[in-house]
Amino acid sequence: MVFTREEIQGRVTEMAEEITEAYGPDDQLLVLGLLKGSFIFLADLVRQIQHPLQVDFLVASSYGNDTKSSGHVNLLYDPEASVEGRSVILVEDIIDSGNTMNRLVPLLWGRGPKSLEICALLHKRVASLDTEPRWVGFDAPLEFLVGYGLDYGEEFRHLPFIGSL
Numbered sequence: 001m002v003f004t005r006e007e008i009q010g011r012v013t014e015m016a017e018e019i020t021e022a023y024g025p026d027d028q029l030l031v032l033g034l035l036k037g038s039f040i041f042l043a044d045l046v047r048q049i050q051h052p053l054q055v056d057f058l059v060a061s062s063y064g065n066d067t068k069s070s071g072h073v074n075l076l077y078d079p080e081a082s083v084e085g086r087s088v089i090l091v092e093d094i095i096d097s098g099n100t101m102n103r104l105v106p107l108l109w110g111r112g113p114k115s116l117e118i119c120a121l122l123h124k125r126v127a128s129l130d131t132e133p134r135w136v137g138f139d140a141p142l143e144f145l146v147g148y149g150l151d152y153g154e155e156f157r158h159l160p161f162i163g164s165l
């Protein structure tokens with residue numbers, strides 16, 4: 001067990017409070033979840049943000065069924081919700097090599113958001129990122145983690161805690 005259900009819930013509540021405080025009445029919040037890994041985190045997070053918001057998803061793929069990043073990031077689904085003028089929060093389950101974020105952040109900036117912030121549940125702190133996440137749940141050990149949305153070959157996403165493979 002790396003992070004228990006209770007530890008995760010406590011931290012997600014804190015992050016939602018920080019996000020709530022960070023935005024004002026003029027911000028049209030768009031919470032963009034990176035599928036599939038962020039789906040549980042995003043669901044828990046948005047229900048505790050006390051600000052009007054919209055939710056959409058991006059599908060990027062870099063791992064296939066391997067535990068190591070392939071280095072290629074493919075966008076398989078692109079959000080319908082317009083990013084222009086919105087205060088966008090990109091929600092990611094875990095930042096490892098940083099390839100995904102380094103590719104997606106410039107792509108989204110190109111669509112003219114009012115602001116763009118990254119919110120990651122886990123951060124392995126090994127990536128050289130062009131933009132550091134504004135909100136991070138936990139620094140993660142350098143192990144392959146599963147549960148609470150994170151998978152290994154599509155298994156284990158449903159576990160309510162985060163464990164090491």
Ligand code: IMP
Nearest residue numbers: 037069095096097098099100144145150
């Ligand atoms: P990056 O592009 O290398 O930063 O990897 C980001 C993506 O790889 C994440 O969204 C995850 O889907 C996946 N990933 C990275 N590390 C892990 C892990 O420890 N367990 C499960 N998935 C991971």
Ligand code: MG
Nearest residue numbers: 035036037093
């Ligand atoms: Mg992912």
